[in-house]
Amino acid sequence: MSTPDFARHRLFVDAAFRAGADLPLERDQSNYLLNVLRLKANDAILVFNGRDGEWLARVAPEGRKQARLVLDRRVKEQPPPSELHYLFAPLKHARLDYMVQKAVEMGAGTLQPVITRRTQVSRLNLDRMRANAIEAAEQCGILGLPRIETERPLEAALAGLDPDRLLIFCDEGQEQDSPVAALQSRGPAPLAVLIGPEGGFEEGERRLIAARPNTLAISLGPRILRADTAAVAALAVVQAVLGDWASR
The missing domain is CATH 2.40.240.20 (Hypothetical PUA domain-like; domain 1)
Known part of the structure; x- marks a missing residue:
């Protein structure tokens, strides 16, 4: 490199x-x-x-x-595009700007906003998201820009994932076992990471996510993280264990 x-x-x-x-x-x-x-x-x-x-x-x-x-x-030369999908409940204004920038810095190749029952924002400014992605790429030596998808309801976003893609569900209700150990139990696969809204997923949504085949629920530790902080924590541990940090 x-x-x-x-x-x-x-x-x-x-x-x-x-x-x-x-x-x-x-x-x-x-x-x-x-x-x-x-x-x-x-x-x-x-x-x-x-x-x-x-x-x-x-x-x-x-x-x-x-x-x-x-x-x-x-x-x-242009590197291959990142295959890491990042699914997230949109936040308001500056915190969404921060989340997009950090997701790009952490190597997300697709940004998929997901509308949940507790999502704060139902309509997004995709041009603003793209501008934040470009700014992060310019500052961090990144050559590829992520695909920025339009917002989708949670059920539709889950259905849109390829069955072979491992969905890593950052579940606030998960037992506080080591996320590293949980990830190490899985082999190489295309990856997606799902972060919920402030206040977390409702119980019915958690059951819907858990029912998807090829889904792994992990804990992000003993502390309650804001959604934008959880994005950085989750993408870091996933990249370190199963993503391009590990492959290098």
């Missing part, structure tokens, strides 16, 4: 990449490069589009408020 180049700024640009291509930038991106970072003509920056790897590009200002980038060469 190559070390990310944190000495250079990174920018997501949703365009096709090829050597020598000119990439027009949106006005806010131009402002960020020229007036926030104060980059000058021919300064280097790293760019990615979620498909074609990471490229070195040169800044080409067009006046004080507009710029484009000229692609130089590819410096990293």
Whole structure:
């Protein structure tokens, strides 16, 4: 695994990449490069589009408020997309922003909002979720963006999972046994992690989840965690035992 180049700024640009291509930038991106970072003509920056790897590009200002980038060469190949699905009950505003950012940093490849009986938010701003995913990817050297699905009721979200995918259900009612030991009892498989809303799942929902074949309930320890904290804790232990941390 190559070390990310944190000495250079990174920018997501949703365009096709090829050597020598000119990439027009949106006005806010131009402002960020020229007036926030104060980059000058021919300064280097790293760019990615979620498909074609990471490229070195040169800044080409067009006046004080507009710029484009000229692609130089590819410096990293695009890695395979993450197969880790993250299912979660949406939260409000800043806490949802945080959850999305951390899920991307922890390697989630699909973000699936799930509507439960105690979910606080029933309609989501998917553009805002995507913006938070891009920001996390830009800051953390990530080249792939997660798929962001529209919100679905819990039953439909469960039915939409492939039967071969192991669903790791972070159950606040589970006995406080070691989550590491529970995960180690399972072999390699495509993974999904499910985190509930504030206040937890209702009993009928817990029975519905537990009845799904290929589901493993785990405890996240003796403390009550907020939903956004539980996301980080769950994804960390899953990645360490069964995910890409273990495979490396």
